[in-house]
Amino acid sequence: MKKVLEYLKKEMMLTISVLVAVISLFITKPSSELLKNIDWHTLVTLFMMLTVLEGFKKENIFRPLLKSAEKITSMAGISFFVIFGVFFSSMFVTNDVSLIIFVPLTIILFRAGGKEKYILPVISMENIAAIRGSLLMPFGSPQNLFIFGQSGVSVWNFVLHMLPLWVSSALLLSAFILILYRKDLHEKIVWEGNCAEPWSPKRKKQRIVYICLFVLIILTIITRTPYWLGSAAIVFVTVLLFDRNVFFKTDYVLLITFFCFFVFSSQITGNEAISFFLTNAVGGHEYFWGIALSQVISNVPASIVLYPFTKNLAALLYGVDTAGLCSIIGSLASVINYRIYVREYPKNGMKFMKVFTLISWAFFIIVVIPGYLISKYWLF
Numbered sequence: 001m002k003k004v005l006e007y008l009k010k011e012m013m014l015t016i017s018v019l020v021a022v023i024s025l026f027i028t029k030p031s032s033e034l035l036k037n038i039d040w041h042t043l044v045t046l047f048m049m050l051t052v053l054e055g056f057k058k059e060n061i062f063r064p065l066l067k068s069a070e071k072i073t074s075m076a077g078i079s080f081f082v083i084f085g086v087f088f089s090s091m092f093v094t095n096d097v098s099l100i101i102f103v104p105l106t107i108i109l110f111r112a113g114g115k116e117k118y119i120l121p122v123i124s125m126e127n128i129a130a131i132r133g134s135l136l137m138p139f140g141s142p143q144n145l146f147i148f149g150q151s152g153v154s155v156w157n158f159v160l161h162m163l164p165l166w167v168s169s170a171l172l173l174s175a176f177i178l179i180l181y182r183k184d185l186h187e188k189i190v191w192e193g194n195c196a197e198p199w200s201p202k203r204k205k206q207r208i209v210y211i212c213l214f215v216l217i218i219l220t221i222i223t224r225t226p227y228w229l230g231s232a233a234i235v236f237v238t239v240l241l242f243d244r245n246v247f248f249k250t251d252y253v254l255l256i257t258f259f260c261f262f263v264f265s266s267q268i269t270g271n272e273a274i275s276f277f278l279t280n281a282v283g284g285h286e287y288f289w290g291i292a293l294s295q296v297i298s299n300v301p302a303s304i305v306l307y308p309f310t311k312n313l314a315a316l317l318y319g320v321d322t323a324g325l326c327s328i329i330g331s332l333a334s335v336i337n338y339r340i341y342v343r344e345y346p347k348n349g350m351k352f353m354k355v356f357t358l359i360s361w362a363f364f365i366i367v368v369i370p371g372y373l374i375s376k377y378w379l380f
Contacts, residue, residue: 058246
């Protein structure tokens with residue numbers, strides 16, 4: 001029992017997600033619609049990405065990025081490199097994927113340079129970069145993709161709506177990085193040894209296989225193909241044949257956490273009393289409803305729950321894209337960030353929460369009102 005409690009304490013997000021999912025089963029009687037309403041597409045895509053990126057780490061496929069980073073000699077420079085790597089890549093490979101790629105890289109780089117004290121503030125800013133960088137494109141995040149699909153607006157119109165928030169976030173992130181190193185903007189980082197281990201010629205086939213699978217996953221996400229289950233089958237069978245031990249390293253705790261949040265969302269939406277209340281309360285207040293509800297069920301489920309009751313989809317989009325700055329639950333991308341960190345530093349869960357919350361709230365306080373004002377005039 002003691003070990004179970006210790007595990008639940010260590011896996012805080014899993015504990016919370018299971019708890020709210022169980023509670024939701026008592027709020028609304030489970031039906032056959034429950035499993036249909038779960039976003040299996042997101043879960044399967046996340047499984048593919050987590051598995052393949054474990055293969056990337058095993059085969060050291062990030063070596064070119066690490067070699068590029070080794071040429072940078074200042075802490076401010078390396079922080080700009082990883083934070084804006086997340087910011088720009090998140091627009092095309094989604095915020096979740098950009099964090100899965102860059103947070104492990106950041107930990108490797110800062111360990112190699114003897115600068116572990118900066119890992120937490122930098123990956124907290126990477127979290128902000130993922131949330132605010134991804135908002136520019138319709139496929140930058142699951143909630144963007146969902147609302148874009150429902151809105152009927154063109155890609156150009158969508159980007160035009162999001163551009164002011166995107167540009168201002170880039171400028172604000174730059175200011176945050178400079179503030180972090182304000183005592184010494186030229187603080188050096190000295191690489192202790194070679195953080196990019198050489199590739200083994202014998203493993204060339206495995207590296208090619210994983211790169212091909214990664215490209216397949218990215219194409220599956222970007223093209224929105226209805227044949228995503230086929231892509232998942234290709235990934236599963238290929239890894240099973242070439243490197244089945246990687247399956248033991250996949251982060252199944254994260255997948256279960258996502259599943260539980262989707263169960264909660266489905267059950268809440270299916271409750272007639274709650275639906276009646278939302279019908280009368282949400283219209284005209286989508287921005288703050290998006291922020292508030294996301295703190296309970298995260299922004300992707302909140303988008304799905306609030307959409308039927310929304311009069312201004314742009315306001316809902318601004319709200320759920322801002323929600324991830326309030327708490328770790330506000331965005332499932334933040335949950336991914338937390339999971340990656342605590343797997344490396346199991347005893348530092350609460351330390352992560354403190355640093356993450358402080359930096360995220362500092363950013364949120366600055367952007368929340370301008371975002372609200374824009375949402376009142378930019379409609380779709």
